[in-house]
Amino acid sequence: MLHDGVETQGKGSQPRYGRRVRVLIVEDELDLADAIARGLRREGYAVDVAADGTDAIDRLAVTPYDLVCLDLTLPGLDGTEVCRRARAGQAAGDPRIIMLTARDTLADRVAGLDDGADDYLVKPFAFAELAARARSLLRRDPARTGAVLRAGAVTVDTARHRAERDGRGLDLTAKEFALLRYFVTHAGDVLSQEVLLDHVWDEHADPFTNTVRVTVGTLRRKLTVGEEEPLIETVVGRGYRLRADPDDRDDRDDRGGSAPHGAAEGE
Ligand code: CA
DSSP states (O other), X not given: OEETTEEOOSTTXXXXXXXXXXXXXXXXXXXXXXXXXXXXXXXXXXXXXXXXXXXXXXXXXXXXXXXXEEESSOSSXXXXXXXXXXXXXXXXXXXEEEEEEEGGGTTHHHHHHHTTOSEXXXXXXXXXXXXXXXXXXXXXXXXXXXXXXXXXXXXXXXXXXEEEETTEEEOOOHHHHHHHHHHHHTTTSEEOHHHHHHHHSOTTSOTXXXXXXXXXXXXXXXXXXXXXXXXXXXXXXXXXXXXXXTTOOTTSSOTTOBOOTTOTTOO
């Protein structure tokens, strides 16, 4: 099947990408934004520019960018906030993020990485350095540079906001979709409630509510109907895990022991 330049193939194979890599530059110093944009276009990327954080969020919501070059200090929403929102499911894609930061805010780089940036670059930087970092990030995990993510039976089309299990379309809320996307990009890992709250919910989420547990429960029920194998398992005391493939049983790496499937919402 071919749509939007993204070719999806049989189960288990990697999608191939016939489209150009899309980059969003978020930078309020327009000369710098322009210089980066011209350089990246010469490298063959499709480049858009946003001059403030609000514009960036608007663009991220509709376009599945592969890479974002994100200035830390912006008018309105700053880079940290843009990054957090992008990671909290407000981005159509799952972009790599390079934070651009001035030397006097170097301490912020750690906070930036904590907020979900993949890399940072201290201003002023040589364009060649940025281009090299971009190539490295985009190469690191080819599955992330496209719009379709897979883990075992689950496919998440980030561009079209559609998810399937074995070809069966899933009717998900925005939050369930963001949660499933996070599970798929971390398939096989045990994810704690705190990690899910940090990465899928925004900073207004109340850490003392059971919102994570409830949403995992509804997602789990939509993923598994009838006699289908459960895909999200509860690892008691540690969190939740999406099986990377159907043979990936719960006897792997769970020192805390596993609860029976479906036990999370069993109270
Ligand atoms: Ca700035």
